[in-house]
Amino acid sequence: MAQVRLEGVAKRFGPVSALADITETMADGELTVILGPSGCGKSTLLRVIAGLDEATAGRIFIGDRDVTDLPPAKRDIAMVFQSYALYPHMTVFDNMAFGLKLAGRSRAAVRAKVEEAAKLLRIDGLLDRKPRALSGGQRQRVAMGRALVREPQVFLFDEPLSNLDAALRVEMRFEIAALQKQLGATMVYVTHDQVEAMTLADRILVMRDGRVEQSGAPLDIYRRPVNRFVAGFLGTPGMNFIDGRIVDRGENGLGIALGDGGWIDLPLAAETRLAGEVIQVGGRPEDLMVEKERDDGKHGGVRLSAEVLLVERLGAETHLHLSVAGGRRIIARVGGETSLRQGETVRVSASVDVLHLFDVSGDRIAPVG
C-alpha cells in the first residue's frame, strides 16, 4: 500500500478549468472520500489519479513513484466504476481474471487469486455466470473483485454505490468499510452522497468548482466548516442560514441583530472591530431548540420568534419547518414526541457556541464558535 500525493495538479478541458492547483496527500492505508456536488471536478480528479485523464499541470505520486506520465496500467492502481464496467460477454471468473491472464500469470495462480477474492466478496458461487445474470449488488462485488485481484497500491472508487437501491447501498457501504480495514488498503472514494462520505471516510476532501474547499476528518469538517458552502453541503437537513448584522452595545457587549426583532448575544467583548459587519448566522437543525412562545425573558442568548409551517414526523425525530422574521425558512430537528403544531408561534433558541458565523463572502469568521 502507498500514499497518493498530488502537487499542484490542474486539469483543463479546452478553455474550461476542471481542476485548479490541487495539492493534497491521501494517506497510506486510509480511506479518503472526495465529496462534492455534480460538476465539481471530483470524478475528474479521480480519473487524473487513475491516469485515464492527463493532468494539464502538476505532479502525481503514488508511494515514492512519480506516476504523472505513466499509463493507468503502470500506476499500480485499480478502479471500480460507477457503472461497474464489467465485460458483458465474459463470465464473472473471466472478468476478474482477464487482466491477470494477459499479464502472463500462470493458470493456477490466476485461478487461486480469483477464487480467493471471490470468497472474500462472497461471489464464489457465481463465477460461471455472465454479468447480465447478476443483481446490481452482485455486479458491484464482481467489479470490486476485479480490482482486488490486481493487488494494487491504491483502490479508486468512482461513485460505486450510486446505482444501487437504498438498502443495498447501506450494506455495500458497510462491506467496503470492512474490506478497507481488513486489507489496510489505501482507497480514494468519490461520491456526492454526504452520508457515504461521513460514514466511510477517514478523511474527506470537499470540492467545489475544481478546488478543494476543505479537507479533514469528517466530524472536524462537520463541526468547523471553513465556509458557507461546506457548512451547507454536509448534513441533512442542511444547515440553516439567517442574515444579521453585528451591533456594538457598549457595556452590554456585542450582539447580532437578526432583523424583525431577532437577537443573539455574542460573548466577545474584545472583537468590537466586527461591529457593523453584515454576516450570516448558521445553525444546524439539531442545534436549534424550539419552544412555545412564553414571555419570561429567558432566551439563552438567542431570541428569535417563528411560525410553524409544517411538522414532519419521522418517528425517531421530527423536522419542524419554521418561518422566521423576514420570511426566511429554517428547519429544526427535535424529538419524535413534540407537541408543537402547524400554525403555532414558537421561540427558537440555541447555545451561542454551536452557531457558525460567516462573512459576506461566505468565509467563516474565525473568533466565533
Place this chain on the structure above:
Amino acid sequence: MYLAPTLLVLAVVGGWPLARTIWFSLSDAYLGRAAEASFIGLDNYLLLAGDGEWWGAVWNTVVFAACSVTLETVLGIGIALVLNARFTGRGLVRAAVLVPWAIPLVVSAKMWAWMFNDLYGVINAGLAGLGLIDGPVAWLADPDLAMAAVVMTDVWKTTPFMAILVLAGLQMIPDDIYEAARVDGVHPVKVFFRITLPLVWPVLLVAVIFRTLDALRVFDLIYVMTSNSRDTASMSVFARQQMVNFGDLGYGSAASVLIVLIVGLVTVLWLMAGRVRLGAEGGR
C-alpha cells in the same frame, strides 16, 4: 381478425406473385402465351440442373457475394473504428463517407463503367500515367477482370452501409469498458479482438446477413456494367434473360424459385453458424 387487412395486402402483393411464379416454374409457359401453359412437372428444374450456363451464373453469384461481402465487412469495420474515434470534423467525415451509398445504384454502376472504359476511362489513364500498364486494359470485357471490376464497384458503394451499421454497434459499447481495459493494461490489439469484436458481433452478424442476401440477389449493378456477359452474369441476370429475352417464362420462373431457395438456405445456415459461434463464445 385485426390481422385480416395486413394478411390480405400480403397475399395480394406477396403471395399471389409467388404462387404464380411457382406455378409457371412447373409449366411450359411462354411470355405472351401464359394462359395456354400446361403443367409439365419438374421438367424445368431437371433442365436447369443440367444447364452449364445456370451453374456458371450460380458460381458467379457466389464469388461475387463472398468477395464483395468479405471486403465490405473488413473495410466497414476499419472505417467504423476510425469514425468512432474522437477527432475534429468527425461529423463532416461521417456524412462524406455516406455519399457513395446515397448515389442511386444505376448511376454509380454507369459511372464506374465509364471509369473502367478501356479507351477513355480515367482508371486506365491513371494507371498509364503512373507507368503501371503498357496499353489499355479491357476491364469489363476481360473475363478475369470483369468480376473484379464489378466487385470493386459494389465494395465502393456498399462499404459505407457496412461502416454505419458497425459504427452503430460500436457506439453501443460503453466507454468505461475500454477504460476498465486500460486500467487492466490490455493491449489495444487484444482489446479489439477480445472486447470490441465479441461485443459488436451480433450487429455484425445482422449486417453481414443483410449484405449477403443483397449480394445473392444482385442484378442491376452487373446488368448495367456488363449486360448479359456470361463471365459475370448472376443468377438474377440469368433468370431475367430467360424470361424477357428468350420469353421462356417457365424456365425463368424455375430459376427464380431456385434463387429464393438458395438465399433462404444461406440465411438459415448463416444464422445457425452465428449462433454456434456465439454459444462457443459464451462457453469459454
